[in-house]
Amino acid sequence: MTTDHTKELSPAQHQELLITLEARFKTNFSRHKGLEWDKIQRKLEASPEKLWSLSEMERTGGEPDVVGYDDKTGEYIFYDCSPESPKDRRSASYDREALESRKEHQPKNSAVDLATAMGIELLTEAQYRELQGLGEFDTKTSSWIQTPPEIRKLGGALFGDRRFDTVFIYHNGAESYYAARGFSGRLKV
Structure with a gap:
């Protein structure tokens, strides 16, 4: 994960984060019933600045995961899901x-x-x-x-x-x- 504040991930960091997020998504289906990882991944790949924010959530111990979808805005909602405060x-x-x-x-x-x-x-x-x-x-x-x-x-x-x-x-x-x-x-x- 990135530790500087350029707000851009390297290709390797990008891929590593997507692997981490997908594994967490598949391990915790009860948090996001009815949502599909492929659609979420496409949205993430189209939003590099949001992917950077997710990497910061991950880097600081937040264990971000998808918890919903906003039908009005067409956006997926991520919360920190670490058991304790990051x-x-x-x-x-x-x-x-x-x-x-x-x-x-x-x-x-x-x-x-x-x-x-x-x-x-x-x-x-x-x-x-x-x-x-x-x-x-x-x-x-x-x-x-x-x-x-x-x-x-x-x-x-x-x-x-x-x-x-x-x-x-x-x-x-x-x-x-x-x-x-x-x-x-x-x-x-």
């Missing part, structure tokens, strides 16, 4: 404003900035619950989710996890960060 996206505050508000012990990055750099979006609360309907995620970690402006304006941010076989959505100060909190993302192709 390892290389943890210890981040919610957004840039929150990061800069910390006078001491600033995290290296924010979830919103990382997602933007990768060309993906944080999951909304509804999308996070949809992901949790596909399996058990964040049983030891937690994930920042898109926070409504009225909550963010007051200094808060939302995150979710699964404990006691139940999905919980909580709040925290947006400037907080924890070794076990990252974010899961979404990409439409």
Whole structure:
């Protein structure tokens, strides 16, 4: 996978990623009933910038997989499907404003900035619950989710996890960060 930010994969990286995504697709049919890999692959090959974003999701530990199809836009929907919050996206505050508000012990990055750099979006609360309907995620970690402006304006941010076989959505100060909190993302192709 690419580690620089040229937003373009080499032919070898392109092929390696497609092999990884196809294997994950075939291993997890319950996530995408009724969808066909050949159609998805054609769409991916026609969208090199989206393929780069998927490679970033993969590189940072997200294990992206197809979870649906948007009939209105004709796009396939990918979510990070790693069992826990992607390892290389943890210890981040919610957004840039929150990061800069910390006078001491600033995290290296924010979830919103990382997602933007990768060309993906944080999951909304509804999308996070949809992901949790596909399996058990964040049983030891937690994930920042898109926070409504009225909550963010007051200094808060939302995150979710699964404990006691139940999905919980909580709040925290947006400037907080924890070794076990990252974010899961979404990409439409």
